[in-house]
Amino acid sequence: MKTLLVLYLCVYVAWAQDNLDYDDYGTDANASNKNATTGTSVDARGHRPLMKGRESYSRNRYSPPPVGGVSRYRGRPTPAPVGGQQVQEKEPQPDAGGCTHASEMMGVLCPTGCELKTTLLKQETDVKTSINQLKPQVDDLSRSSNNIFNYVNSMSNSLRERQRVFNDNSRVVSQYTDRVEEQHAYIKETVDTLFPSNIRVLQGVLDKIRLKIQKLEKAIQAQKEECKEPCKTKCPIPVVSGKECEDIFRRGGQDSQMYLIQPDAFTTPYKVYCDQSTQNGGWLLIQNRLDGSVDFGRRWDEYRRGFGNIAFDAGKGHCETPGEYWLGNDRISQVTKMGPTEILIEMEDWTGAKVNAQYRQFTIQSEASNYVLAVDGYSGNAGNCFLEGSLELFGENRTMTIHNGMMFSTYDRDNDNWNPGDPSKQCSREDGGGWWYNRCHSANPNGRYYIGGAYTSQMAKHGTDDGVVWMNWKGSWYSLKAISMKIRPYFASR
Ligand SMILES: *[C@@H]1O[C@H](CO)[C@@H](O)[C@H](O)[C@H]1NC(C)=O
Numbered sequence: 001m002k003t004l005l006v007l008y009l010c011v012y013v014a015w016a017q018d019n020l021d022y023d024d025y026g027t028d029a030n031a032s033n034k035n036a037t038t039g040t041s042v043d044a045r046g047h048r049p050l051m052k053g054r055e056s057y058s059r060n061r062y063s064p065p066p067v068g069g070v071s072r073y074r075g076r077p078t079p080a081p082v083g084g085q086q087v088q089e090k091e092p093q094p095d096a097g098g099c100t101h102a103s104e105m106m107g108v109l110c111p112t113g114c115e116l117k118t119t120l121l122k123q124e125t126d127v128k129t130s131i132n133q134l135k136p137q138v139d140d141l142s143r144s145s146n147n148i149f150n151y152v153n154s155m156s157n158s159l160r161e162r163q164r165v166f167n168d169n170s171r172v173v174s175q176y177t178d179r180v181e182e183q184h185a186y187i188k189e190t191v192d193t194l195f196p197s198n199i200r201v202l203q204g205v206l207d208k209i210r211l212k213i214q215k216l217e218k219a220i221q222a223q224k225e226e227c228k229e230p231c232k233t234k235c236p237i238p239v240v241s242g243k244e245c246e247d248i249f250r251r252g253g254q255d256s257q258m259y260l261i262q263p264d265a266f267t268t269p270y271k272v273y274c275d276q277s278t279q280n281g282g283w284l285l286i287q288n289r290l291d292g293s294v295d296f297g298r299r300w301d302e303y304r305r306g307f308g309n310i311a312f313d314a315g316k317g318h319c320e321t322p323g324e325y326w327l328g329n330d331r332i333s334q335v336t337k338m339g340p341t342e343i344l345i346e347m348e349d350w351t352g353a354k355v356n357a358q359y360r361q362f363t364i365q366s367e368a369s370n371y372v373l374a375v376d377g378y379s380g381n382a383g384n385c386f387l388e389g390s391l392e393l394f395g396e397n398r399t400m401t402i403h404n405g406m407m408f409s410t411y412d413r414d415n416d417n418w419n420p421g422d423p424s425k426q427c428s429r430e431d432g433g434g435w436w437y438n439r440c441h442s443a444n445p446n447g448r449y450y451i452g453g454a455y456t457s458q459m460a461k462h463g464t465d466d467g468v469v470w471m472n473w474k475g476s477w478y479s480l481k482a483i484s485m486k487i488r489p490y491f492a493s494r
């Protein structure tokens with residue numbers, strides 16, 4: 001297991017080295033003991049004001065409206081009178097996420113094994129190329145050393161010959177002999193010192209490769225041990241499944257916890273957290289922040305695939321506690337394009353006060369259009385950041401903070417509305433997360449997590465309001481304790 005860890009670490013380090021120059025951040029312990037808005041002046045940030053006379057701002061680009069039309073769902077039937085709590089059926093499931101090992105004899109790997117497999121394959125090519133590079137060198141070396149041995153031999157022979165022939169005439173010959181002897185000595189030295197040192201270097205390389213192979217063998221052995229038993233998920237997944245959480249609710253999955261969903265027959269089922277109690281349930285959690293345990297300053301690929309922890313078992317034997325995660329833009333896009341979808345954004349400050357923002361329509365386009373955001377139909381008490389921008393700002397400054405119609409941006413893929421094409425003007429680099437940045441934001445749910453709420457521009461990496469911000473509730477310099485985004489197929493309730 002240790003070697004596995006070491007291996008994993010190596011890979012991670014290698015990966016981290018080719019990371020972009022994004023400043024990673026840890027939690028800032030000092031965030032909690034400072035006050036940002038010490039009193040009077042409210043410094044509204046979020047936008048990037050125009051440089052007078054040098055820049056112009058245009059937010060006009062085509063963006064498709066949210067998916068509307070007829071819902072796939074009708075209102076829920078009135079619930080049957082409650083007569084004793086129904087117990088939901090659950091069963092521990094072998095985790096199906098395995099993949100086959102490159103060598104068939106080794107069978108199917110546990111999901112963790114897939115990581116190892118990738119690592120092994122990568123290492124194998126490394127070793128192969130080193131060996132391939134070494135081969136011609138070794139061949140050359142042995143060829144040239146053979147030649148030189150032959151040369152030295154013949155030289156020695158001729159020396160002996162000459163010594164015999166010119167025995168009597170040694171005075172005449174001695175000068176010549178001396179030279180031949182010199183050369184002989186020189187070549188002999190070369191053979192004695194240079195070649196051994198070359199060979200020593202090669203030996204070292206070989207030893208390293210041998211060591212590498214040993215490590216890999218150990219890791220494989222460890223993995224084999226782990227895979228003896230079929231892998232079990234940490235907590236049982238309910239048997240009931242569905243297209244999304246509303247479907248699951250209607251099929252009887254009415255406890256809030258982790259479920260497997262499968263939006264269509266072509267999609268591999270995946271785990272999500274379903275909130276089945278808020279506003280009658282049926283909510284699929286697509287984003288969640290609650291303790292800063294997951295880093296949201298991530299690349300495009302990670303936002304596409306999703307990251308974080310879906311749910312935990314807090315002792316009840318099933319995964320009823322959601323973790324911090326981003327479901328993944330591909331999945332969010334797929335689910336929201338199946339039909340009219342609503343979104344509920346709930347947030348909480350550090351005193352425990354709670355507000356929410358809800359949009360009756362919410363659609364994310366596919367990656368081909370950089371996951372354009374479209375919302376409509378606001379209600380709630382947190383403030384309409386997506387459609388109106390920040391109410392602390394005015395005119396064009398406010399327009400710059402509207403999120404509706406924006407493409408998704410990450411620090412390695414800039415699609416925002418702040419001087420497109422200028423690498424020094426990227427909202428995502430400065431504001432901490434992947435988001436539908438405009439120029440730049442009024443809401444920043446994927447921003448940096450500050451413990452305690454209030455923070456200052458001095459504490460921010462780039463002096464910008466990079467916290468978990470919802471400007472229309474708490475302003476730029478207050479980072480929320482918790483925020484979550486949940487979606488549900490829209491249907492008119494009866
Ligand atoms: C927190 O800030 C204080 C001063 O305000 C400083 O002395 C201390 O070193 C800081 N602690 C950390 C962990 O940054």
Ligand SMILES: *[C@@H]1O[C@H](CO)[C@@H](O)[C@H](O)[C@H]1NC(C)=O
Nearest residue numbers: 033034035036037038039454
């Ligand atoms: C921080 O803010 C709190 C509440 O707004 C206030 O009671 C406290 O005095 C402030 N502390 C400082 C150092 O400004």
Ligand SMILES: *[C@@H]1O[C@H](CO)[C@@H](O)[C@H](O)[C@H]1NC(C)=O
Nearest residue numbers: 047049050393394395396397
């Ligand atoms: C926009 O913001 C800049 C700087 O923050 C400010 O100078 C300017 O007056 C603002 N414009 C409007 C219309 O409020």
